Amino acid sequence: MVTKYIIMLPKSIQLLHVFVVVLSLLLLNYIPVVLGLSSGGVEAANKIRCIEREKQALLKFKEAAVVDFSVLSSWGNEEDKKDCCKWSGVHCNNHSGHVTMLDLDAYGNGGPLTGKVSPSLLELQHLKYLDLSGNWFEGRIPEFIASLSRLQVLNLNEIHFGGPIPHQLGNLSNLRYLDLSYNYLDGPIPHQLGNLSNLRYLDLSYNHLEGPIPDAFGNMISLVQLHLSVNRLEGGIPKSFVNLSRLQSLEMSSNNLTEELSEILHKLSRSENSLQTLNLEGNQLSGTLPNFTRFSSLRELYLSYNQLNGPFPESFGPLPSLVYLDLSRNQITSSLNSFQGIISEAHFSNLYSLQYLYLSFNQLVLNFSSDWDPPFQLREISFASCKLGPYFPKWLQKQNKISELDISAAEISDTVPSWFWDLSPKLKFLNLSCNQITGLLPDLSSKFTDFIGIDLSSNRFTGQIPPLPSNLTFLNLSKNMFSGSISFLCAISGTDYFNYLDLSSNLLSGGLPNCWEHLKALTVINLANNNFSGTLPSSIGSLNAIEALQLRNNSFSGRLPKSMNKCVQLKIIDLEQNRFTGKIQAWIGMHLTSLIVLSLRSNKFYGSIPQDICYLNYIQVLDLSQNDLSGKLPQCFGNFSALVQSNSSDSEETSNFTYTTYEDGMYVTHVDYYVSNALVQWKGQEREFKKLGLLKMIDLSSNKLTGKIPQQVASLAGLVCLNLSRNNLGGRIIQEIGQMKMLEALDLSANRLSGEIPTSLAHLNFLCVLNLSNNNLSGKIPSSTQLETFDASAYSENPKLCGRPLPNKCPGEETVVEPPISTHGKHKGIQEDEDRFITLGFYVSMGIGFIVGFWGVFGTMLCNSPLRYAYFKFLDRIQNWFYVTAVSNMARLQRNL
Secondary structure (H helix, E strand, O other), X not given: OOOEEEEEEOHHHHHHHHHHHHHHHHHHHHHHHHOOOOHHHHHHHOOOOOOHHHXXXXXXXXXXXXXXXXXXXXXXXXXXXXXXXXXXXXXXXXXXXXXXXXXXXXXXXXXXXXXXXXXXXXXXXXOOEEEOXXXXXXXXXXXXXXXXXXXXXEEOOOOOOEEOOOHHHHHOOOOOEXXXXXXXXXXXXXXXXXXOOOOOEEEOOOOEEEEEOOHHHHHOXXXXXXXXXXXXXXXXXXXXXXXXXXXXXXEOOOOEEOOEHHHHHHHOHHHOOOOOEEEOOOOOOEOOOOOOOOOOOOOEEEOOOOOOOEEOOOOOOOOOOOOEEEOOOOOOOOOOOOEEEEEOHHHHOOOOOOOEEEOOOOXXXXXXXXXXXXXXOOOEEEOOOOEOOOOOOHHHHHOOOOOEEEOOOOOOOOEOOHHHHHOOOOOOXXXXXXXXXXXXXXXXXXXXXXXXXXXOOOOEEEEEOOOOOOOEEEEEOOOOEEEEOOHHHHHOOOXXXXXXXEOOOOEEEEOOOOOHHHOOOOOEEEOOOOEEEEOOOHHHHHOOOOXXXXXXXXXXXXXXXXXXXXXXXXXXXXXXOOEEEEEOOOHHHXXXXXXXXXXXXXXXXXXXXXXXXXXOOOOOEEEOOOOEEEEEOOOOHHHOHHHHOOOHHHOHHHOOEEEEEEEOOEEEEEEEOOOOOEEEEEOOEEEEEOOOOOOOEEEOOOOEEEOEOOHHHHHOOOOOEEEOOOOOOEOEOOHHHHHOOOOOEEEOOOOOOEEOXXXXXXXXXXXXXXXOOOOEXXXXXXXXXXXXXXXXXXXXXXXXXXXXXXXXXXXXXXXXOOOOOOOOHHHHHHHHHHHHHOOHHHHHHHHHHHHHHHHHHHHHHHHOHHHHHHHHHHHHHHHHHHHHHHXXXXXXXXXXX
């Protein structure tokens, strides 16, 4: 079972970074000209010293900042530093000598500044350009910056500022460029920013801003680029956006915007001839996909991770400039919230410039004719979970510039044509997984020139694994029918980039090659469910970066190589169902202290469990069951810190490992918590145990352990599953077991436990699996609805145990049942005497008595009002008493059942 947390860097963000860098370079050349700092002016400025008060203001700024890495080393009062116009990052007007530009970008000045931004900058009233990006200043954006009224460029990107955006920034009427991105700014966006009518570039992305987008933004009629991505903004786009006729780039991805896409396009109607980039991915946009004919200048369109649905329009429109089209992953809440229908070549007939196409994870059928000649050359294709099959798409043969191709889960049940492997030597990512592709793999060792990741998992490939590219980054061939050895690994040379290997669930055999020393970047190795045999080579200890090693269900034998003690990054070791032998070595606990999962189940390990195992503070799954272990249980269970914590979130930060793949045109960092399904042993049967979040369990069953259950076990308040069954444990069940509040499964069966069942066991509210059978327990099963609901087999084979749900009653609980009265034999004479007593005179007397009694009572009440009232009040009380008594008895009966 794999739980993944995914960190994605889409193309739009990569391009934004490139754009900002390029723009910064342009500004460094353009701004000095605008501010009167041409090359000739700079030569003239060599003869003019800067203004003294501005120089002192800059020195105070330096004093307030903690300067490292020799940053601002050119600033000072020394003789050779008197002219501040010659200081690094400082530019002056060549006529007046006033400081007009302060460029202290951390990336261009040798390192970041820290400390505080000194208000001494207020002396620089002629400042037009201020760039403090990339530094690590404290606190919030200084409000005094809003008093630098001549500012045209303000860049406070990635400074770690928090708090709200000062509304005073709306007073900077000359501002043309404002970048506050990659900070920790929160609260609403101040509507005063709408006063910046000369602003052309605004970037507030990657903050914690919330609330609606101010309607006043429509007043920024000069705006060309607006970036608000990765915030918590709500609602939709204000109607005033219709005024932004110059807008070229609108990026609002990863917010909480809820609006129909057609409404958004309507509000952008005046920018239809200028808009080039529209990024609305990662919101909650709804509606169908409109025709984009009017937006003829569009180059990039990102609409993934929304709730768009319905069929595609017959054509996206004549979009000759469109390069990026991402409509993937609109299947969010249900199958109804997804693009549906058939896509044919007609949809792409006018997209001549298209290079990046993402349609993954929608309910689309891609119906292209076999002789279709696309009007474009694609570089990245992602059609995961779209229907392409059953045959391999032939139109791909004409796409020879592909660098990334994902046609996984596309219902292809064909063989891979030979031309495919020669399609593009620049291929960096190939995903054909989750299809029914058959056949053999050819020699791929010389097919690809760049570093490449390959995923062919969950298909029907057969034969031996051929030589593969030596520059692999990751490889997943799991769930196929590959056979033979894995000697091809020794030819892989991309040691710095190859970090993921999954060959599980195949028919592979033989021993492991002894060439792991050149694969030092491997983070994940999964060889489970094959036919491997032999011992583990010592070179496996050279895998310094390895975090997950899964070898379960093979035929490995011998002892674990001591060299593994160097794999100190290991977090998951799964060696279950092999033939490993020897003692469990102390170095596992002493050196592999980052372990979260240690499964040695169903091997041939013997000897005692070393005390050093208790150094595994992060362990959350410890399975040593079905071995030949003996001796007493360690007395240090309380050292398992992750199991002591009842809240799993406390340890999640330390209970993960990461590896990187390339999917849907994005670098994806996977954060895994438990790679395999947990197989828990109950009553001699193997069952899959699933739980939301990370399973916390200890399974030491089916060994030869002796002694008592340590008291420290009760401190494991976060433990979900505890299995100590089929050992030789004696003594009593620890009374404090009720402290293990999170326990869901407890198996102590087939031991020699004695004494009574602790009453605290009834306090385990989450307990759903219990087995105490085959012990020497005695006394009464504690009275508890929880414990009485378990089947009697949970307590069986304990001869001295009594009470529900067992059939045998405890002493003092036996009930005496009176024999029924018989109507035959010696009682017959009594019945005959009673029959002779009932005569005709009896019935006459009864009738007269009824009449006299009835009228004697009711006649009196008819004539006496107080008496009548008291009588009926008495009847009402009797009725209420009967009702309450009946309801109480019924509830008590239901509880007993």
